[in-house]
Amino acid sequence: METNFNVYEVYKLMENNQIQFSYKGPITQEVLISLGDTIKEKLHRDDCDVRVVRKVFSVLVEAAHNILRYSSEQTDLSHNNRTTGIGLIGIGKTEANLFVIFSGNIISQKDKDIIEKKISFINSLSRKDLQESYKTQLRKHPISEDGSAGLGLFEVARKSDRPIEYNFSQLDTNKIFFELKIFVQVED
Amino acid sequence: MKNYIVEATKYTPYIEFDIAKGNLKMEGDTYPENSYDTFKPLLDKIDEYFLDSIKSLNVEINIEFLNTSSSKMMREIISKLDEYFEADHNISLKWYYPDGDIDLQESWEMLLEDVLFPYEIVAVED
Numbered sequence: 427m428e429t430n431f432n433v434y435e436v437y438k439l440m441e442n443n444q445i446q447f448s449y450k451g452p453i454t455q456e457v458l459i460s461l462g463d464t465i466k467e468k469l470h471r472d473d474c475d476v477r478v479v480r481k482v483f484s485v486l487v488e489a490a491h492n493i494l495r496y497s498s499e500q501t502d503l504s505h506n507n508r509t510t511g512i513g514l515i516g517i518g519k520t521e522a523n524l525f526v527i528f529s530g531n532i533i534s535q536k537d538k539d540i541i542e543k544k545i546s547f548i549n550s551l552s553r554k555d556l557q558e559s560y561k562t563q564l565r566k567h568p569i570s571e572d573g574s575a576g577l578g579l580f581e582v583a584r585k586s587d588r589p590i591e592y593n594f595s596q597l598d599t600n601k602i603f604f605e606l607k608i609f610v611q612v613e614d
Numbered sequence: 615m616k617n618y619i620v621e622a623t624k625y626t627p628y629i630e631f632d633i634a635k636g637n638l639k640m641e642g643d644t645y646p647e648n649s650y651d652t653f654k655p656l657l658d659k660i661d662e663y664f665l666d667s668i669k670s671l672n673v674e675i676n677i678e679f680l681n682t683s684s685s686k687m688m689r690e691i692i693s694k695l696d697e698y699f700e701a702d703h704n705i706s707l708k709w710y711y712p713d714g715d716i717d718l719q720e721s722w723e724m725l726l727e728d729v730l731f732p733y734e735i736v737a738v739e740d
Contacts, residue, residue, distance in 0.1 A: 455646070477717050480717065
């Protein structure tokens, strides 16, 4: 029996959107490391500036950690008693000199309200105020025991050369698909 | 008190705390999901080290990449060292970065700018 699922459609969609690669599934530290290594290796091979490589990698790390921590779709890990978040993450090149790092995952209504408020605050800040807010945040509040610093979105905004692009798609009463796009410019 | 040594992993740094010499060294990238687990034991060792008498501590850091969770813990370590410095212990710190890398130089300056103990941000040539 043939299924309706068409792999070529997925391939074409990614190809047409200049996506270099993308992963959907449980985001673990191991997945992050191999994605990170692959991206770094590719960018170095393309003679990308070390500062751009670091920016792209930094955004990838924060985006991945956001998913594994906050995605409301969680899966058990076999090697310990913890769970990890499921989501989509990837990198593309929308224009010759512009990388986009994107992520998508399901969140709750409560998290949507928090994230939306936070991103619109961050996007309203000037470069200088963003830097100041980051500094203050870094010095404020002791870190929580789960290691959350509350700084991830501030950090991606600092690394981004454009305002953070984001979107929420309501799937159900308490199920929202949250997508995030961060742009990093390649300097000539 | 015994020396405290933690081998590096792909995403956590090498840590070497030499108690007799009063040297603390950290090297490598750090981007664990939970940096509290990575650095809390070191924070406890620092408290233990300064517990009974006036001490000296030289810190050398050669880290190029920190995620936000690790930056936060690094800041907690730095604040702790500042408290001990104010309590008359001798503290000094050197943070190394590749010469010419303005982004890193600025990051470490931002992390350290308001501390009281003497520190240097040192450019290393290739």
